Amino acid sequence: MARRWAAQLAGTNGVTLSAGELEGVLMSVAEEAYARADTAKEAAIQRFADLYSATPVGVLLADQEGRVLDANPALTHLLGHRPEDLAGKPVTDLCATPKDTEAVLAGLEDLRSLRKSRHREPVELEHAEDGPLRTHVTIAGLPGDTPGTIYPVLLVEDVSELSLLREALRKQNVQDPLTGLPNHRSFVNKLEATLALPDDDQIALVYLDVDGFKVVNDGLGPGAGDQVLRHVARKLEDTFSGHGAFLARLSGDGFAVLMRGALTSAAVIDLVEEAMTELAEPVYVDGKGIGVSVSVGIVVQDAHGRTQEDLHRAAEITLHRAKENGRAQWMLFEEELDSRDRRRYGIGAVIGGALENGEFELEYQPTVKLDGSDEIAVVNAVLRWNHPEHGVLGPDEFFPLADTTGMTPSLGRWLLTRSMADAAAWHAAFPATPDLCIRLPLRFAIDPNLVGIVRDQLESTGLPSHKLRICTDAAALSDPRGEVLEALAVLADLDVKITLAVAAGADLELIHTHQLPVGFLILAGPLVDALASEGPEADTARKHLAALLERAAALGVKRIGAEGVHTVEHARRLRELGIVAGRGRLYGRAATADEITSLIEQRGPRPVGS
Template sequence: MRKTCTTDLATTNATWERAVSGTPDGQGRAPGATLPNITERNAAPSVPPPGEGSGAPGPGTGAPPSAVPADYRAAFNAARLAMAVVDREGRVLDANPALGALLGTDPALLATRSAAELADLREDPRTWSEYREVLCGRRARLCCTRRLQHTDGHALWAEITIEPAADSCSMLLSMADISDRRDLQGRLRHLQLHDPVTRLPNRHLFFERLASALESAAYDQEGTGRIGLCYLDLDGFKAVNDTLGHRIGDRLLGAVAQRLTECAAPGGHLVARLGGDEFALLVQNSTGTEQLCELARSVLAALQRPFDVVGQRLSVSASIGVVERPAAGTHTTWLMQAADTTLYWAKEDGKARWTLFDPERNAHRMTRQALSSTLRPAVEREEFVLDYQPLVGLVDGVVHGVEALVRWDHPQFGRLSPNRFIPLAEENGAIVPLGRWVLRTACHQARAWQRAHPLRPLVVSVNVAVRQVWDSDLVADVGAILQETGLPPHLLQLELTESAVMGSAGRPLQALQRLSDMGVAIAIDDFGTGYSNLAYLSRLPVSTLKLDGSFVQGFRTAEHPNPADETIVEALVQLAHRLGLTVTAECVESAEQAERLGRIGCDTGQGWFYSRPVPPDRIQAMITTSPASSAAS
């Protein structure tokens, strides 16, 4: 037999008084007004809670009608909100008709049922724990949303609230049908997470699924524990938008999405549009790189078939970056960076292809990026040094000049040759401050050699990138440095590649002319590998041609000569001399090459036969021990 509790009638009357007066203490009501007294109206010194006592349940309730105030019962039964009174053990004592209608049953049949069963509170451990705390009085209220089953089979969503009743011996359970609101929220979320053009999952949903896949792979003992991604971009899609309009472009994107979905359907892979003409195919529990490569091949084949879009027959291709790896330890950011990098490789390699992620190639790219980002600070920190390679007369063997070659003493990667960082410097503009530093350092060194050997001054040759001419006032820089160092202009030679010089017009040509008028020599480096437009030689202020080493390599040995190379070099030398130009042969590696080049008429040679690039003090020793120095002494 359950224990009953006695209602605090004084407290209840006070509650009624506050409710009628509209104020916390009952003040403000009309003079002489009286309040209904629950004690007088119900004449029961001790009112048992609903569902308790010896009376038989009344119609539609689980408690005797005499146990509940008539006004309360009328409101309880007429309420549109589904409600039930629950005891502290979680059993339903009374249910109103609205609750029966909500669940599709007679409310009388709900009496003595478990409230947790009606509200499906056991399925969620956290909700179940909070519900029990409310029953025990350790928690004031529980509010949750649960998916319930109607007796006719359809599902509904209900917002469920459980809190103590006024008598403090029972609980009030209320359920509000929020199915329409949930459906609206679901439709809004679908619109929020799907692309309106292709109806595919959008970028936001893709990253949700990707993060979930990586997280679940760590706990899925039955899966492969690997994940794969095909990240693709349509080649030349912008031209479709620009020429045919965005309406045709959107239709084309929709057709592409349909073919991608067909390719992914057999494996149940996720297809998403990440934005613009970028799509992604996510492969969970991949079986290895071959699966991803096969998927990429099928996608390329599918997209290569022409599209019929609003009477237009369109052909597109795609570049695809493919990444496949263990899910453990993989982060979404890293995976997308790898996919984006690999997609860039596919485009760089010629487009209309797929490329698999290569860790070594990526490491090289990361190194390249690290070098590019630290070039300018490295110039300020003076991490660069200059080596010098002598230019030697092919007839007399005298050192007539040197070429300044920059090296980077990188704190992490050690000493780096120019081909590792000069192209990067030209790309990001760091070549301007770096070139200015090289020019100043080389001129200071040449001036020091001139002071030490006034009878044997050396010409110092410095490479200049065409971007230095465009992005800075090269003429002003050269003039200021010559004045600062005191080096005579005729002891400075600036080298530009043939492609840069032959294509010069406007400002670059004017700058070269002003430098020549200043007395600075201009040399064309790697001559014979660029445009080779000989007509420019009569128009440009050039004083020296430096033949590319590929010609000299034909001068191997007397037993294996290359007559064609020798004929070409001889013709170039004769042409240069007729134009008043001197000729320097690069990459001289043997005495026989030097002898034959001298016989043909080349003026100077440069290469390992004479010396590798060396520090300034080694050049000083060469000047002292050269034949001309010995003769002078």
């Protein structure tokens, strides 16, 4: 070819070289180009070999019959085989199950017939020592030695750790890691699936809370608390697992049991009592025997037409009722009680918004002197709630709920600040005004900030401290959560008058026991009520009241009032015993701040010297 091209070029105008010389030049160029092509080919082959050896993905080369020709180091390491052990074996010998063998054979067939690579898919391959290994395999092809031939290549990725991670995450999503029980999400899913079944069965939902769990956690540490929870989980499993029950841990110390079938309330209660008996046996943690009790709410109803939300709320409310009734007991769902409790909890849930929206207001109950003058000695501040749905609610209806929701301090502060502002306005307008008496709700009475709030309000309103009376009772004085006695002593030093509400002689003895700085008593309860009646009951009440007043005088308290004065005769009998003032139905309904202003104008107290 070089000779022919040289002969043609030699006859061309402008070419000065002979044909022989041209042939030599062309041969040199050809040899140089060939050498360069060989070098590029060898470099490409070397790059492929390096990639094949270094890639972390397992690569298996097979022949057209699907037998192993070669495997890179990543694959032999992954499967625990030596290259010579794999050579000549059918690729399918590496598959762990018949299903995996079918998947690989299908991929090889697709490659032969359709010239189509098989997409990445999960396949379990057999490790030489450790058994099945989870992998992802992609089957591709490389051109063979002769035209039209194709050799399979298997690209193998180890996904066993990824699979383990996914399984761990799945378990975290549906399983409680401490007890091994299903978690709250899993329980909700199970409940919804159970309710979706077509059978017209009974469904039982049992909610359990460990009583006093915070005492265990705080007293012995969270490690002991964890052991107690695992103990409770085991005991509940022992009791309920043989009855087709689904058991879960819902919260910190809360558990739930779900059952469906031909159930009766009596049968479910029997299981609950059995579990409570088992749990009563102490669990020992570091040699310390910890007693465990649970409060239980039980709901047994027709499954048809129920929703997960309705059943959950019914079980929660029934559990709350069990706790309120003293703990360590079960309560069975009752429709009537459920309606009542839903109303109560519905009221308690919106106290914060009601306070912000101005639904609360103050009323004042006048306490009138029993000497016939009808002078107002004291006005007692009372908080009312104008509820948009349930009408006017008194303190007894919402303060217990406010304790549960943590709203009592906010309500107590509002009561204190508003009433003291009203009293300051009366004092500024009139030469003589009645004292303001505030009976604080229990949770606010034990508030450590009480003294600071009172001091700030005295300063900001200008109300003289001696015009303020703070009323307390035996419940507040006995409550271990606050330093009530110290607070009362500080308030007395500020010249605030301390009043004690008394229902019986035992309440009176608190003055002596705690050396209380009490200047006034307010009597209420059965003894005062009985004095309004006739016959032996009134005589007995008179004797007890006389003894109580004698003891009060001995303790240095001589100014005593009564609550619940019904009639003129009732007032007379109280006055004869030495009670100096009273409030109740005889003196009219509670009044607004403006109405109290009018009463002060009409009925005093009288200015000094008049």
